[in-house]
Amino acid sequence: MTQKAKAVAIQKEYAKKSQIKEIWRRMKKNKLAMIGLAIFCILVAMSLSADLIADYQESAIKQAGSIRLQPPSWEHYFGTDQYGRDLLARMVHGSRVSLSIGFFTTGISLLIGGILGAMTGYYGGIFDEIVMRLMDILLSIPSILLAIAIVSAMRPSLLNLLIAITISQIPGFTRIVRSTVLTVVGEDYIEAARACGSKDFRIITNDVLPNAIGPIIVQGTMSVAKMILLGAGLSFIGLGIQPPQPEWGYMLSEAREYMRDYPYLVVIPGIAIAISVFSINLIGDGLRDALDPRLKN
Amino acid sequence: MNMPLIQTKNLKKYFRTQKGDLHAVDNVNIDINKGKTLGVVGESGCGKSTLGRVILRLLEPTFGEVIYNGNDIIHLNQKQMNNIRQKMQIIFQDPYASLNPRMTVSEIIAEPIKVCKIIKDKEELNQRVFDLMKIVGLDYRFINTYPHEMDGGRRQRIGIARALALNPEFIVCDEPVSALDVSIQAQILNLMMDLQEDHGLTYMFITHDLSVVKHISDEIMVMYLGQCVEKAPSEELFANPLHPYTQALLDAIPIASLKERDKLRKIIKGEVTSPINPKPGCRFASRCFHVTAECKNDGLGLVEVSQGHYVSCILHK
Incomplete structure (x- = not known):
């Protein structure tokens, strides 16, 4: 066998499995993560097919005084609310708004906070000082107040709500990413990468971020839940979703007056929020473990 | 004359601290010929690793030149430096x-x-x-x-x-075997020596282990608090150490023999003095057995006492 043929043979024998396949293989072994993923897929499917489950105008928006506050029955699986709207329809349609608030805001603030955090942690110096002091200013204002200020300065709407929540979450992500990057930057393998001439961008994407990903994922998944609740809070004081548009958090706050006599009014959207948060956290934990080759088994 | 592959001239690296400048590397001149190994020994914190990193420009020097193949590499821009980096690598501790x-x-x-x-x-x-x-x-x-x-x-x-x-042509070995156990140490050292032979590599071998450095080096430099106190061909240094610090270091090598058990060793006492704003004169003076009033005077430098053997001590002026 020639040298080349031999190398090809060896290469085949020890062919590297694709990174994504490897991660998926490790993820599949984690039962809890797969349960989370299944629940999450159902939630997404539900919000995508909301129009098939219930008509938006007819069931979720139109008020019907004759059937207000009915308990769950075969007619209305989850009962009806104080305006006679079907709770199942409102929950299904509300999932669109709630889930997109959770993911959109987390995604954007993670992206911006991640870039800022990676750069401040990696470069340090005066740039770090300036950015982090700005973040401290943002952090010193409670996130709900900050979001209120931003929304009321603009105009209450879904887009402005998303922007406001996103801005209020950036400092948290910047801090988390910066601190994990700081622990990684001192390692020898960063210096080794530098010694062979890697550019900063390559070092950050190849060496720094993959080793800092754990805490970032955990923070990210927890934040999805926080964002849904923050969005609900803002909708409640009239700065986000405008009624009668359904949204889980707003449904929850709307129903609080009837909580004593009609507990299912708060239980249904509450469970919806809890389940989505729970499934996302499970996925996040599984993903963190699957991404770390040191935990491979 | 043979041009050394790598050379430093008056290389200095000071770290700025709140109390003043920390002299990690102070006026170090080395030159290593192609295919040779320079051993750098000294206790923890004497600036050995910093020296290695400054030579590779992983740290920027405060003053001085690093000359590779006749070119000063300190003022190269990043692109030019990347070409040089291919020729200079590092093995970590x-x-x-x-x-x-x-x-x-x-x-x-x-x-x-x-x-x-x-x-x-x-x-x-x-x-x-x-x-x-x-x-x-x-x-x-x-x-x-x-x-x-x-x-x-x-x-x-x-x-x-x-x-x-x-x-690469030149490799800085930053204590490459000190984290390994003894049997593996020998394997890795032999591997490195074989590689040197096969590829004509030039090493700067940083270590605190004198028995290791004897094994691999052609020339040895002893560092104390950022300064070179003695430099000599490997055999010359072990046979005829002149600086009191080198003598103490060599004396501290454990010997596997019962007869040597009761031998009185010259153990140096005290702590390393602070490298922050060091006083003029010999930096080893506060721990030296042969200290005199003269040691505090400035103007001590490396003196060639015999062919290729340099020492910086008042006793050998």
């Missing part, structure tokens, strides 16, 4: 910390080649990785394992393969 835990062995070894864009063809790159693994004595079956799955000796072999990937 801790094989656990110096390998990215998220990369497989082949990715780690291929990384420098990819960064410098030497080989673009994927098959050729794989071939090169195989060759490198063979050179450092790593079995092919480890190609897709992660560093945490391997023992210290194998990890250090990966580190060596990574350093060799760019076909």
Whole structure:
């Protein structure tokens, strides 16, 4: 066998499995993560097919005084609310708004906070000082107040709500990413990468971020839940979703007056929020473990 | 005259601290000829590693020149420096910390080649990785394992393969064996000496272990608090140490013999004085057995006492 043929043979024998396949293989072994993923897929499917489950105008928006506050029955699986709207329809349609608030805001603030955090942690110096002091200013204002200020300065709407929540979450992500990057930057393998001439961008994407990903994922998944609740809070004081548009958090706050006599009014959207948060956290934990080759088994 | 491959002139690295300047490397002149090994010894914190990093420009020097093949590399811009970096590599002390835990062995070894864009063809790159693994004595079956799955000796072999990937001429070895146990140490040292022979490598070997340095070096430099206190060919230094610090260091090597057990050793006492704003005069004076009033005076420098043997001590002026 020639040298080349031999190398090809060896290469085949020890062919590297694709990174994504490897991660998926490790993820599949984690039962809890797969349960989370299944629940999450159902939630997404539900919000995508909301129009098939219930008509938006007819069931979720139109008020019907004759059937207000009915308990769950075969007619209305989850009962009806104080305006006679079907709770199942409102929950299904509300999932669109709630889930997109959770993911959109987390995604954007993670992206911006991640870039800022990676750069401040990696470069340090005066740039770090300036950015982090700005973040401290943002952090010193409670996130709900900050979001209120931003929304009321603009105009209450879904887009402005998303922007406001996103801005209020950036400092948290910047801090988390910066601190994990700081622990990684001192390692020898960063210096080794530098010694062979890697550019900063390559070092950050190849060496720094993959080793800092754990805490970032955990923070990210927890934040999805926080964002849904923050969005609900803002909708409640009239700065986000405008009624009668359904949204889980707003449904929850709307129903609080009837909580004593009609507990299912708060239980249904509450469970919806809890389940989505729970499934996302499970996925996040599984993903963190699957991404770390040191935990491979 | 033979041109040294790597040379430093009055190299200084000061770290600014709140109390003043920390003199990590102070006026160090080295020159290493091609294919030779300079051993750098000294206790922890004497600036050995800093010296190595300054030479590779992983740290920027405060003052002085680093001359590689006749060119001063301190003022090169990043692009020019990257060409030089291919010729100068480093092997790290801790094989656990110096390998990215998220990369497989082949990715780690291929990384420098990819960064410098030497080989673009994927098959050729794989071939090169195989060759490198063979050179450092790593079995092919480890190609897709992660560093945490391997023992210290194998990890250090990966580190060596990574350093060799760019076909360097000069390698700074920053205590490459001090984290390994003795049997593995010998293996790695032999590997490094073989590589030197086969590839004509030039080493700067940083260590605190004198028995290791004797094994591998042609010339030895003893550092104390950022300064070179004695420099001599390896055998000359062990046979005829002149600086009291070198004498104490050599005296501290354990000897596996019952007869030597009761021998009175010259153990140096006290702590290393602070490297922050050091006083003029000999920096070893506060711990020296032969200290005199004159030692506090400035103006001490390396003096050649015999062919190639330099020492910086009042006793040998």
